[in-house]
Amino acid sequence: MFGAGGGTSSYEETRAADLIVLWGSNAREAHPIFFHHVLKAVNRGAKLIVVDPRRTPSAQWADLWLGLDVGTDIPLASAVAREIIEAGLTDEEFIARATSGFEAFRESVQPWTLDEAERVTGVPAGAIRELAHAYGEAANAQLCWTLGITEHHNAVDNVFALIDLALLTGKVGKWGCGLQPLRGQNNVQGGGDMGAIPNRLPGFQEILDDAVRAKFDAAWGSTVPPTHGLHLSGMFEAMEHGDLRAVYVVGENPAQGEADQTRAERLLTGLDHLVVQDIFLTRTAQLADVVLPAAATLGEAEGTVTSSERRVQRVRKAYDAPGEARDDIEIVYALARRLGHDLGSPRAEDVWNEVRSLSPMHAGMSYARLEELGGIQWPCWDENDPGALFLHGRLWDEVVADRAPFQVVEHDPPVDLLDDAFPLRLTTGRRLESYNTGVQSGGYSSPLHRGGADILLAPEDGARYGVADGARVRIVSRRGSVETSARYDPTLRAGLAFMNLHFPDEVATNVLTIDATDPKSGTAEFKATAIRLEPVA
């Protein structure tokens, strides 16, 4: 947000909030211990509002649930913005001092009256109004989101629409108010922080900046190419065009994790050379020319990871990895040696100290301090800096040099359109006991795994399409079909079906999903697939 990609606030502030909005987030199941902090606030009397097409376990705790149609977040946010402006709930002083582009933004949301938003989103106008007033009036509000916002072909615009709400009401950059993208994986924040994104070097330093590159060139004794790289979807695009012929996959299972799985597998199979480094022989590893067995992060490796609240914490080794499996760092350095670059045999702490020397926002985070303080939230500029509970405090300076811009965004419905042949909206999400493609969470036995491969249907849809509760059903999208059992779920509204991605060997949900991706983030639209149901005799 406004430069560095990270949640602006902390769990501690969530506990103290007056209002928590979960927008496209089912934290009760996907981030259970974060939800403990939400519950502390709720039990203290804070209001919880949940925006989600499904009436999820999180929504069941809410004072207000807005069950919008999939992919109508921008109309909803625009109507909330318009109502905040109409009702005089904006922070005019903050807008004038700390933001830019307000007039154009105000103009852009004018068409989104409460009634028009109700027509497009399916959410009653009164509920939209209540959200607008609750957010506009709350002293301390946390606006949190997850993949319900970002797994769309217009993910970045969705995020902008939420940031705009915080700018309108001055609810960012001060204690108690903030924007929190809840991270789905234990180090997805840290991966981005370390430069595992196409346009940044470690510490969110722009790769096109000559001074930044010069610093890294000098430290590394090589030349960093002055170009942006590719994100995952871009890589698949490049494979399609024959521009990318060799791929090195570390700890990822794209053969089952990518949208439109049939295409993903075809492209991976067609490569000249595929290297997979993983702790298991995943489906992707089975396609590889070379497999490098790796140590697991859990119990077998040293290093750091960074959480949703930007907290860098130590990962520690408890015992040796089995067989020939080796630590990721060791594999990378061994590979470098084979490629003619002997970089020695650094330990995790040496690598971390190199990060600290090149990324100013990590400079103060020595292993000793991480140990002593139980983790540190970036930025942490030097060894006296306690880290940052929240970001963007500068927006409350008397003179704001670098103003936060309002972003004008347009409604752009899901790419996979509903029609007579594909009349149902399939959305996807995480279950409490499972994780991603099940590589890890498939390893333990739990009563909660029961029914994991089922498609969940609104009872009305079951009746309408002749699929009984518990019956087998074929699910057909424009890209493929799968067969599984159907289960009625009264928390789903008519027209909406739900599956997860955790049991790909039993039901390959990603055969159905569309790889329409956001051009800026590269995230595919896992949340919106058009399907039809065919009863299986």
Place this chain on the structure above:
Amino acid sequence: MRITIDGVTTEVDGGTILDAARQMGIDTPTLCYGDTLTPVNACRVCVVELEGARTLVPACSRRVEDGMVVHTDSERVRTSRRMVLELLGSSVDLSTAPDALAYVDRYGAEPARLGTPPAPAPRIDNDLYVRDYSKCILCYKCVEACGVDHQNTFAIAVAGRGFDARISTELDVALPDSACVYCGNCVAVCPTGALMGKTEFDLREAGNWREEEQAQVDTVCPYCGVGCTLTLHVQDDAIVKVTSPDDHDVTRGNLCIKGRFGYRYAQNR
């Protein structure tokens, strides 16, 4: 505020008598008390003598007032604690409750003079944790952890009254048919081993649970991005139990099903 405990006067900023005693390095026994839980005053093992009060008071929940004079180790206190431990030890199997056993020893309690505890009766209805209510002292900690203090799932409560009081799921159904979400936050706070991870249970059954040899290593959960600290309890190069520190601000000792029980994948190789 000033408080005098066992003849020593000190200044404290509020809190309970237990907090003050701990601050002064006085070891007051507790069983139903938990650092992260609301006191329920169930076990009565922490009672102390408060001058001017008719009855003994529970140190874990009685707030300090200015000028209080407290005796934590008087004969009256020792007698009361001894009696409580004899009642517990004669009705409950304390064999996997190290703290309670140490207190029995410290106060010279003789539970056997009142009766013999029931035989083990483990209920094994899932692969994650085991319940054995022959070891339950009804301290309510699991109920509090499952309820408003932490998990807010409300899968268990105290059913029955008097001698029939017991921890139960709704209608006493098996865990897989209950509201339980297997976070194991009840297991984490259980002081007697009435709730026990299945791995620990199996190792104990096999006579191979060697707690004194186990290493404890703190790391971060490998699943979602919340960043929960996991304490791995390691025996023979394998994870045998996972907990989280009570003083870790992210978790306050709590985890979800994946953090507490989802570790097995690393060992299936």
